[in-house]
Amino acid sequence: MKIAGAYWQGDENRQQMTRLYGVSFPKQKELNQYLEMLEEAKKRDHRQLGAEMELFMFSEKVGAGLPIWLPKGTALRTRLEDFLKKEQIKRGYQPVITPHIAKKELYVTSGHYEKYGEDSFQPIHTPREGEEFLLKPMNCPHHCEVYGNRPHSYKELPIRIAEFGTVYRYEQSGELHGLTRVRGFTQDDAHIFCTPDQLKEEFLNVLDLTTHVINKLGFDDFTAQISLRDPDNKEKYIGSDENWEKAEKAIIDATKEVGLKTTTELGEAAFYGPKLDFMIKDALGRSWQLGTIQVDYNLPERFELEYIGADNATHRPVMIHRAPFGSMERFIGVLIEHCAGKFPLWLTPDQFAILPISERFIDYCEEIKDALAVHDIQGIIDNRNEKIGRKIRDTWAKKIPVMLIVGDKEVEEKKISVRLQGEDGDKGSMTLDEFVTFFKAML
Numbered sequence: 001m002k003i004a005g006a007y008w009q010g011d012e013n014r015q016q017m018t019r020l021y022g023v024s025f026p027k028q029k030e031l032n033q034y035l036e037m038l039e040e041a042k043k044r045d046h047r048q049l050g051a052e053m054e055l056f057m058f059s060e061k062v063g064a065g066l067p068i069w070l071p072k073g074t075a076l077r078t079r080l081e082d083f084l085k086k087e088q089i090k091r092g093y094q095p096v097i098t099p100h101i102a103k104k105e106l107y108v109t110s111g112h113y114e115k116y117g118e119d120s121f122q123p124i125h126t127p128r129e130g131e132e133f134l135l136k137p138m139n140c141p142h143h144c145e146v147y148g149n150r151p152h153s154y155k156e157l158p159i160r161i162a163e164f165g166t167v168y169r170y171e172q173s174g175e176l177h178g179l180t181r182v183r184g185f186t187q188d189d190a191h192i193f194c195t196p197d198q199l200k201e202e203f204l205n206v207l208d209l210t211t212h213v214i215n216k217l218g219f220d221d222f223t224a225q226i227s228l229r230d231p232d233n234k235e236k237y238i239g240s241d242e243n244w245e246k247a248e249k250a251i252i253d254a255t256k257e258v259g260l261k262t263t264t265e266l267g268e269a270a271f272y273g274p275k276l277d278f279m280i281k282d283a284l285g286r287s288w289q290l291g292t293i294q295v296d297y298n299l300p301e302r303f304e305l306e307y308i309g310a311d312n313a314t315h316r317p318v319m320i321h322r323a324p325f326g327s328m329e330r331f332i333g334v335l336i337e338h339c340a341g342k343f344p345l346w347l348t349p350d351q352f353a354i355l356p357i358s359e360r361f362i363d364y365c366e367e368i369k370d371a372l373a374v375h376d377i378q379g380i381i382d383n384r385n386e387k388i389g390r391k392i393r394d395t396w397a398k399k400i401p402v403m404l405i406v407g408d409k410e411v412e413e414k415k416i417s418v419r420l421q422g423e424d425g426d427k428g429s430m431t432l433d434e435f436v437t438f439f440k441a442m443l
C-alpha cells in the first residue's frame, strides 16, 4: 500500500529501515471494494476540494494548523451557524461572546491547567504590566464566569449559555491534517446549568437537538458512544463516586428513552465527567466522531457556582457541555468528503450562476442577482467573454447547482431560463417570482 522510514525500536541513531504497509482480505471482492473506497476517498479529500472550491486556505505566514476561511467557505459556515443559532434560540439558549484569552488563574481554577500541563498552553505576555494570559483552550471556564455573574434562583434554571467560541490547542505539526486536525478552531459550544432533577430532561433536549442537526445535514447512520470511567482506575478522575454514578445513570437512561443505537466504552470518560459522543458514518462508510455531550459535576464545584433552591438554601447546579457539530472546522471537513463537495442546496455557497448570452445583458443580470439576494438566494454572474457552452460546463464543474440563462428573449419577457444538472434539467423560463417559489420548494 505504501512505504515509510522507520528506526529499530524508535532509535534515530540507528540505520534507517523501510516499513512496508500491506492489507489483506479474505476475499478478492472485499479487497477490490476497499481499494475502490480508497480511490473514492482520494477524490473527495476535503483539502483538495476545499482549495479547488475556494472554501478555505492555509498560509505559511499565518502558521500551520490555522485555517483561513475564504468568502465561499465563510458563506457556507455562516449558513451552518445561522441554522444552529436559530434552533438554539427556539430551545431557550442565550448567546454570549467571550474573549479568546484569559489569565492563567482561570484555568488553574477550572483544573485544565493541572490536567493538560504547561506545554499545552500558549502564553501571551502584556508588554508593560508583565501579566500572563493563555490562549483559550475551552469555553467552559468563561461560561462559568457568566453564570456566576449574579445570583440565581431555582426558578431561572435551566440556564443555557451558547457561544460559537474559537479555541486554540497545541498539536504537533506532524499531527495536523486539513480541517480535521487543527490548532485553532471554533466550537458550536454551549453550557447548560440546571438542577440535579432537571439533568435527565436537559440531556434529552440536547439529544433531540443533536439528532435533528445530524439528520438535517444528511447523515442517517450514527451511533452514540457512551464513555464511562474506568472503575479500576478511579483516581484518574476528579469528583465524588456518588456524582459519577448519578451522571452515568442519567446518560444511559436518556439514550434508552430516545432509543438511540449505543456502544459503551469503559475508561474513555473525560476527567471531569462521563460523556456521549456521536459517531457518524459518512457516505464511504468511514466513522467520524463529531458532536459531544458531557455531564459535569466538577466545574460548578471548582467555580463555586450556586443557586437558591425552593428551600431557600444554596445548592450547586449541574453543568452539561454540548456541541452538536463538535468543531465547525472538523464538521465541514467531514461534510465536504461526505457529499463530495455537492452540499445540500441551503448550504451551498454559490446557489446559482447567471449566464448572459451576450455582454449587453449584464445590467439585467445584476438586477436579477440583487433581487434574489433579497430572498437570501446567493450566486454569481459569469460575465466572461466565453461561449455559452463553455460557461455551462464550468458552472457544473464548480458544483453550482442552478443555472440561469439570459438572452434576448428573457430580457424582453422579463424572465430567466432555469436549468439544473441532469437529464431533465431544463426547467424552462420563469419570472423572478416563479423562480423564487421554485427555488424555495427545492430547499
Ligand SMILES: [Zn+2]
Residues within 6 Å of the ligand: 138, 139, 140, 191, 321, 322
Ligand atoms: Zn465545556
